[in-house]
Amino acid sequence: MGLFRQILRVHVSEVGKGLECARVPLDDAVYRDFVGGVGLGAYLLWRYAPAGVDPLAPEAPLIIALAPLLGTPLTTTAKLAVVCKSPLTSRISDGLSSSRFALAAKRLGVDAIVITGAAAELSILHLDEELGRCRLEPCRALAGASPAEVGAALPGCHVAAIGRAGENRVRFASIANDGRHAGRGGAGAVLGAKRIKAITVRGRAQPALADPQAVRERARDLAARSLGAATDKYRRLGTVANVETFDRLRILPARNFQAVSIGRRKAKRLAPEGLKAAAGHVREGCAGCTIGCDHRFGGTRLEYESLFALGPLCAVDEPQRVLAAAAACDRLGLDTISAGGTLAFAMECCERGLLPWPLAFGDDLVPWLERIAARDDLGDRLAEGSRRLAAEVGQGSERFACQVKGLELPGYEPRTMQTTALGLAVAARGADHNRSGAYQADLRPGVDRFAAELEATPLRVIETEDHAALLDSLILCKFLRGAIARPWEESAELLAMTAGLDLDAAALRATCARITGLRHLFNRREGWTIAEDTLPERFFAEPLDGGEVVDRELLRAMVGRYYRERGYTAEGLLDDAALGRLGLRSLAPRLPPAAAADP
Amino acid sequence: MPATVEVELFGLPRLYAGAERYEVPAGTLAEVLAALAEALPGLSPAIICDGRPTELVRVALDGRAMIEAPDHRLHGGEVLVLVSAQAGG
Ligand code: SF4
Numbered sequence A: 001m002g003l004f005r006q007i008l009r010v011h012v013s014e015v016g017k018g019l020e021c022a023r024v025p026l027d028d029a030v031y032r033d034f035v036g037g038v039g040l041g042a043y044l045l046w047r048y049a050p051a052g053v054d055p056l057a058p059e060a061p062l063i064i065a066l067a068p069l070l071g072t073p074l075t076t077t078a079k080l081a082v083v084c085k086s087p088l089t090s091r092i093s094d095g096l097s098s099s100r101f102a103l104a105a106k107r108l109g110v111d112a113i114v115i116t117g118a119a120a121e122l123s124i125l126h127l128d129e130e131l132g133r134c135r136l137e138p139c140r141a142l143a144g145a146s147p148a149e150v151g152a153a154l155p156g157c158h159v160a161a162i163g164r165a166g167e168n169r170v171r172f173a174s175i176a177n178d179g180r181h182a183g184r185g186g187a188g189a190v191l192g193a194k195r196i197k198a199i200t201v202r203g204r205a206q207p208a209l210a211d212p213q214a215v216r217e218r219a220r221d222l223a224a225r226s227l228g229a230a231t232d233k234y235r236r237l238g239t240v241a242n243v244e245t246f247d248r249l250r251i252l253p254a255r256n257f258q259a260v261s262i263g264r265r266k267a268k269r270l271a272p273e274g275l276k277a278a279a280g281h282v283r284e285g286c287a288g289c290t291i292g293c294d295h296r297f298g299g300t301r302l303e304y305e306s307l308f309a310l311g312p313l314c315a316v317d318e319p320q321r322v323l324a325a326a327a328a329c330d331r332l333g334l335d336t337i338s339a340g341g342t343l344a345f346a347m348e349c350c351e352r353g354l355l356p357w358p359l360a361f362g363d364d365l366v367p368w369l370e371r372i373a374a375r376d377d378l379g380d381r382l383a384e385g386s387r388r389l390a391a392e393v394g395q396g397s398e399r400f401a402c403q404v405k406g407l408e409l410p411g412y413e414p415r416t417m418q419t420t421a422l423g424l425a426v427a428a429r430g431a432d433h434n435r436s437g438a439y440q441a442d443l444r445p446g447v448d449r450f451a452a453e454l455e456a457t458p459l460r461v462i463e464t465e466d467h468a469a470l471l472d473s474l475i476l477c478k479f480l481r482g483a484i485a486r487p488w489e490e491s492a493e494l495l496a497m498t499a500g501l502d503l504d505a506a507a508l509r510a511t512c513a514r515i516t517g518l519r520h521l522f523n524r525r526e527g528w529t530i531a532e533d534t535l536p537e538r539f540f541a542e543p544l545d546g547g548e549v550v551d552r553e554l555l556r557a558m559v560g561r562y563y564r565e566r567g568y569t570a571e572g573l574l575d576d577a578a579l580g581r582l583g584l585r586s587l588a589p590r591l592p593p594a595a596a597a598d599p
Numbered sequence B: 001m002p003a004t005v006e007v008e009l010f011g012l013p014r015l016y017a018g019a020e021r022y023e024v025p026a027g028t029l030a031e032v033l034a035a036l037a038e039a040l041p042g043l044s045p046a047i048i049c050d051g052r053p054t055e056l057v058r059v060a061l062d063g064r065a066m067i068e069a070p071d072h073r074l075h076g077g078e079v080l081v082l083v084s085a086q087a088g089g
Helices: A028-034 A037-048 A100-106 A147-153 A187-193 A212-226 A229-236 A239-249 A264-270 A272-279 A304-310 A319-332 A336-351 A366-374 A378-382 A386-393 A418-426 A438-442 A456-474 A478-483 A487-499 A505-525 A552-566 A576-582 B011-017 B029-039
Strands: A006-012 A019-025 A062-065 A079-085 A092-098 A112-117 A123-128 A135-138 A158-161 A175-177 A180-182 A196-202 A281-284 A294-297 B004-009 B021-025 B057-061 B079-084
Touching: A006 A123, A028 A037, A028 A505, A037 A062, A037 A079, A037 A092, A037 A112, A037 A456, A037 A505, A062 A187, A079 A100, A079 A180, A079 A187, A092 A175, A092 A180, A092 A505, A100 A158, A100 A175, A100 A196, A112 A196, A147 A158, A147 A175, A147 A196, A147 A319, A175 A187, A187 A196, A212 A478, A212 A487, A229 A478, A229 B011, A239 A264, A239 A272, A239 A304, A239 B011, A239 B079, A264 A272, A264 A319, A272 A281, A272 A294, A272 A319, A304 A319, A304 A336, A319 A336, A319 A366, A336 A366, A336 A378, A336 A386, A366 A378, A378 A386, A418 A438, A418 A456, A418 A552, A438 A456, A456 A478, A456 A487, A456 A505, A456 A552, A487 A505, A505 A552, A505 A576, B004 B011, B004 B029, B011 B079, B021 B029
Parallel strands: A006 A112, A123 A196, B004 B079
Antiparallel strands: A006 A019, A062 A079, A062 A112, A079 A092, A123 A135, A158 A175, A158 A196, A175 A180, A281 A294, B004 B021, B057 B079
């Protein structure tokens, strides 16, 4: 469906008619430089977020960035990116999710929606292609409703909504659409701070494709490839199959990263067969996807990251309990990884006598998730995430608060995956397995995942980050990546046939380096220093039972090397030459003096 | 007793093989995988093709280093862990 070359600016205000909407044209150069999805989102965040803004302030933008492939018949492309300054990390946050909402949003006739301001009371933001029909609808009756209940209350509408957690500004609240969540980093809290419970979209716009015939042919070809061997795992098993494999490979984080295995018997119970036996199983898929990796057990969608975080990480090994916790996160609008990570940290604090709470490893998580979403009493402290909770608890607890830049770690053990260790340390979003795919490098033949290499490891991280930037800007689902043998060349073809963007593979590589650079530049503007690019003390100081540990000095050296390989200074600063090489110099004057003066 | 290699199967390899573990005579990686594919025919050709692991699978020696060189010699007593190649979650 290509591009409209314009965005929708929405300002919600507490007074007057409450809503100002305007279309803002974007130059072709913006799309060549940042494409769409997370790339376009990063550009718009840079442009519209005031430097140093409080992420929960009315002037902090919440951006829904669409993408050039969205709305075409190409499989796995019905996705959007939600971009904001994270209330959890105070750094960039960009989450993807798939849905019919994304398809409908594109029909507003814009490539992104930038929302600022705040409503006077909890409201639904109705967006329409005809701007005169955009409106705010107060919705006090929906306070506390789950995203699914909001959808049911708005029949015939395409809805993105927050749950109770977002309303209460839980720092890791998600935004849900069609049961899918843009989860990491707390975008739900940003929307909640604007008192927007839900967004609906309605329009009929359809931009022309540059080469409709070529798109139709490629869509057929890609659909056929999507059903081949490379996606077999996702279709037949789902990502939950990782739990047993990772347990065997000693990658599976358990008990707040105190262990890397839960034992075969328990791992088997949480594997697909165990979950099926416990709760039954159906398979579904995102809108417009031919793969269908959405495995539901007892009606609850479960993927590896939610399973790890709400299961082994918290020492919960009953399938029904894990499924109940995942369903609660869906209902309340919580990021499962941060919810599980924060609870696991609190459990360890309780185990060590640092917190006098009635909470222990293996407990039922549902009542605690409810408390977090309601921000009642202890839930209020958990709702701040593990980094802030550790700062409050003190007594050395920071060393086992398993987060980077405030974002809780995903389900890959850094001590037995040393490329991942670096990937997590340098990731702009905080401990992140989505905008970087360093774990893939660790599991490649020829890579010793137990021992990082000063020269090779940073290059592997850069390659996976840039590849992720490519897929997340087009946007194509990462689960299709195995079916795309020449990602740079094929992506250039896709952009030409859909949006008429003339970029060859080399130019696209430069574009992805630019996108990664801008995400970093945003963080720098918001106060980033290289001291943030590290891991919690646990990973340096507490060897696993096989003696594996992350070498602090080597990691530090690799972080510097990573930045030099990216063309920045070893301190991670972008000097004038680097800005020029990346094509970011025109944005640099917007840097505050301290950052602009980077040597 | 001839030296043997124990093979553990996870994810897709297990699904295709219909087995969780199997023992095969020691030899080169190619010989071991060929023997495995003969014993568990569901593995051919998607997981093992002409004695080589396909792009769907990774082979972890003793659960650690991923190996793929066909002439990698296994002397007996090793454990080969076959896992799905796609790790994302
Ligand atoms: S492969 Fe899975 S996550 Fe990707 S678009 Fe399809 S159903 Fe959604």
